Amino acid sequence: MTIHKEGYTSIAIVVLVIFVANALAHYFIPDNRFVIWTIYVLSFVLLVAILQFFRNPKRRIITDEKLILCPADGKVVVIEETEESEYFKDKRLQVSIFMSPVNVHINRNPVCGIVSFFRYHPGKYLVAWHPKSSTLNERTSIAVRTHTGKEILFRQIAGAMARRIVWYVQEGVEVKQGEEFGFIKFGSRVDVFLPLGTQVDVKIGDNVSGGLTVLGRFA
Template identity: 80%
Template sequence: MTIHKEGYTSLAIVALVIFVANALVHYFIPDATWAVWLTYILSFLLFVTILQFFRNPRRRITTDENLILCPADGKVVVIEEVEETEYFQDRRIQVSIFMSPINVHINRNPVSGTVTFFRYHPGKYLVAWHPKSSTLNERTTIAVQTGQGKEILFRQIAGAMARRIVWYVEEGASVQQGAEFGFIKFGSRVDVFLPLDAKVDVKIGDKVSGGLTVLGRFQ
């Protein structure tokens, strides 16, 4: 397991804060052994917590043009038929994955193909499970068409804690199934919109892994 590149700056800032905090404790209350050790323990816990936010575990991903892979680690919280109004303008099956702060925060392409649509929307920071978060929060919308002409859409959504969405794709780019397309710092939610005839292979409450769990299948 390695540390994701998106964590380098955050970890450097945390390390600096920890160094300053420990230096101040040693300077002002050097004889208070309990305070020194408490600072050590809290510093260690803080650094380890931030470190796990940015972990990048090695994954052996098997690609298959008929499968739709999960784009993120987390828990399935929504499976329903909805009207997708931003791009498709028709009915789709929405599958939503909630990413908690303890999940891996890397986002992966569910399918291989060409990016046919991309939009970034600045917005609010409602909690990820709020019904309006998918339309009011900061978010990106990405549509990909496979080589077989199948098209899906997926959306990164910021939440109350996740204040920065990172993406690595643009319209016209070719993407590989399972490869990284973005990162949401400190968790939040990813929505996937599938064709109505797709077979969904997960159920609400399932814990899923990005690039490993099969979300659904094209028919």
């Protein structure tokens, strides 16, 4: 397992803060062993937390054009028929995955194909499970048309803790199933909009892994 490139700056800042906090403790209260050891423990917990958040585990991803892979690690919180009003402007099957701070926050392409639509929207930072987070929060919308003509849309949505969405795609580029398309820092959500009739292989409450768990199968 390695550390994702998006974490380098955050980890460097945390290490600097830990160094300064420990140095100040030793300078101002050298004889208070309880406080110093408390700072040691808190420093260790903070360092472990930031390292695990930006972890980048190695994964062996098997591609299959008939399958739709989960784009993120997390828990399935929504499976419902809904109106997708930004791009398709029709009825779609929505599957939403909530990513807590302890999940891997790398986002992966559910399918292979050509990016047919991309938009970034600045916005609010409501909690990721809020019903209006998908339309009011900072987010991106990415549609991919597969080589068989099927088209899906997936949306990165920032949460209350997240303040930065990162993406690595743009309209017209070809993407490969399972490869990274972005990263969201801290708690967040990913919505996937599938054609009606798509077989969904997950259920609400399932814990899923990006690029490994099969989200569904095209009809």
